[in-house]
Amino acid sequence: MATDRVSDYRIVALEEHLLTAEIAQAWAADAGPDTARGMAIPGAQPEKLFDLGRARIADMDDQGVDVQVLSVTTPGVQNLDAAMAVPLAAAANDTVAEVVAEHPDRFDGLATLPTPDPRAAADELRRAVSEKGHLGAMIYGRTGAMHLGDPAMEPIWSAAAQLRAPVVLHPQTPTAAVRDAYYSGIGPDVDPLFSGPLIGWHYETGIELLHMIFGGVFDRHPELQVVVGHWGEAVLFYADRIGSVGALTGATRHPFEHYLTHNVLVMGSGIFSQRAFRWTREVVGIDRIVYATDYPYVDASAGAARRFLDDADLTPDERVQVASGNWDRITRHLR
Numbered sequence: 001m002a003t004d005r006v007s008d009y010r011i012v013a014l015e016e017h018l019l020t021a022e023i024a025q026a027w028a029a030d031a032g033p034d035t036a037r038g039m040a041i042p043g044a045q046p047e048k049l050f051d052l053g054r055a056r057i058a059d060m061d062d063q064g065v066d067v068q069v070l071s072v073t074t075p076g077v078q079n080l081d082a083a084m085a086v087p088l089a090a091a092a093n094d095t096v097a098e099v100v101a102e103h104p105d106r107f108d109g110l111a112t113l114p115t116p117d118p119r120a121a122a123d124e125l126r127r128a129v130s131e132k133g134h135l136g137a138m139i140y141g142r143t144g145a146m147h148l149g150d151p152a153m154e155p156i157w158s159a160a161a162q163l164r165a166p167v168v169l170h171p172q173t174p175t176a177a178v179r180d181a182y183y184s185g186i187g188p189d190v191d192p193l194f195s196g197p198l199i200g201w202h203y204e205t206g207i208e209l210l211h212m213i214f215g216g217v218f219d220r221h222p223e224l225q226v227v228v229g230h231w232g233e234a235v236l237f238y239a240d241r242i243g244s245v246g247a248l249t250g251a252t253r254h255p256f257e258h259y260l261t262h263n264v265l266v267m268g269s270g271i272f273s274q275r276a277f278r279w280t281r282e283v284v285g286i287d288r289i290v291y292a293t294d295y296p297y298v299d300a301s302a303g304a305a306r307r308f309l310d311d312a313d314l315t316p317d318e319r320v321q322v323a324s325g326n327w328d329r330i331t332r333h334l335r
Contacts, residue, residue: 009316011306012108012324014168015229015269015292016068019049020092023072026080033176034079048296049073052099056295057106063293064306067324070096071110071138075172078115078143085114089124097132110168111137113156116144122155129165135331136166141208148208149215161221166265166330168227169209171201197297206233209264210242214251218263225330227290229269231276236266236283257283265290265326270298272308286318290327 048056052070060068072092077085089112096109111128113121128134137160139148146152148169160167173196174183183195194200209228218224228235235242243256252259266280267290280289291309293300309319 009309009320010066010324011064011291011309012067012069012327013065013293013295013305014069014110014227014267014290014327015170016065016070016295017049017073017297018052018070018096019046019073020088020095021050022091023077023088026077026084026088030080032079034075034173045296052095057103059295059301060106062302063295063300064303065293065295065300067106067108068295069108069110069135069327070099071168071170072112074170075140076112076138078140078172080116082114082116082120085116086120086124088112089114089121090127093124093128093132093134097128097134100133109134113137113139115139115146115153115156118152118155122159125156125159125165126163129163129334133334134165135334136160136168138168138170140170140172141205142172147211147215149211149213149217153217154220157217157221157224161224164223164225164330164333166225166227168229169205169233170229171196171205171233174200174204202230202233205229206235209233209235213256213259214246214249216252218259219253222262224263225265226263227265227267229267229292229294230271231268231273231280232266232283236260236280239283260284261288264288265330267292268308270294270300272300272304274308274312277312286314286321287326289322291323 048059056068060066077088080088092112093109100107100109109132111125111134113124115121125137128137142148173179179195179200183200184191186194205228209226212218212226239257239260246252246256261284264284265288266284268277269292293305309323312319314322
């Protein structure tokens with residue numbers, strides 16, 4: 001690896017993206033306003049999404065990352081017609097499984113799910129985990145107007161709970177109507193970022209987590225584990241407020257904080273902020289934090305990915321927990 005280490009610990013990074021040519025072509029063929037948005041991030045190198053071999057591994061070595069858990073970049077196949085989404089998701093999952101088989105010590109996979117057809121998505125999750133060796137799935141928030149707490153999503157959550165397969169909740173850009181109402185009018189250089197990685201993505205994803213909690217998903221499936229990026233997608237900052245007002249709704253069996261400490265794990269997704277890390281630790285605890293660099297959208301080169309953990313105020317055992325131990329704990333039964 002490219003940087004000196006505090007100790008020889010293993011880093012597993014969970015939000016590390018790829019794109020298949022087939023999904024890229026499907027996006028290009030679909031003229032819808034929400035098919036594929038939010039990839040134009042300053043400093044990003046989207047061409048690296050297509051590399052699944054030596055160049056990617058060289059980047060990992062330079063970052064200080066031992067294992068990437070591969071996932072298709074946002075919004076996956078979620079904004080495509082179900083008839084197209086189902087085979088594209090299966091093909092992408094097969095591709096990832098082949099890459100993992102070629103480099104089992106450097107890669108693992110998260111399944112792409114065709115959420116426009118939740119029953120087919122549940123079937124694909126079972127196939128990807130049980131037959132292809134994936135360690136869970138990634139879902140990019142809502143599907144059209146269908147939120148993650150919608151009863152139609154129940155087949156997916158039931159399958160994930162039965163498999164004990166974690167699901168990573170990833171942002172996608174808000175709908176065109178929301179972008180126009182809340183994130184437009186500043187200028188063409190700002191508006192796309194405003195609705196995306198500046199803030200729009202994070203509220204979008206945090207709201208979807210709240211749909212799950214107050215929609216009773218975790219009450220129906222108390223063993224279900226989800227991973228939320230960007231230090232909690234704004235939810236942790238408002239945790240006390242959400243908890244106090246949420247208690248008035250009577251919608252959940254447990255206090256709000258219970259779900260944060262029993263069903264949610266949190267990662268920084270390439271936001272290398274020690275202040276945000278400390279707050280996350282205070283809210284959810286060290287055993288609920290995992291790691292990610294958001295490759296290839298965030299520059300974690302020259303050992304930056306490892307240096308963040310080296311510099312954190314952690315004991316050696318805690319550093320191992322965050323770097324890989326917590327993820328290994330919730331996926332050990334799937335290996």
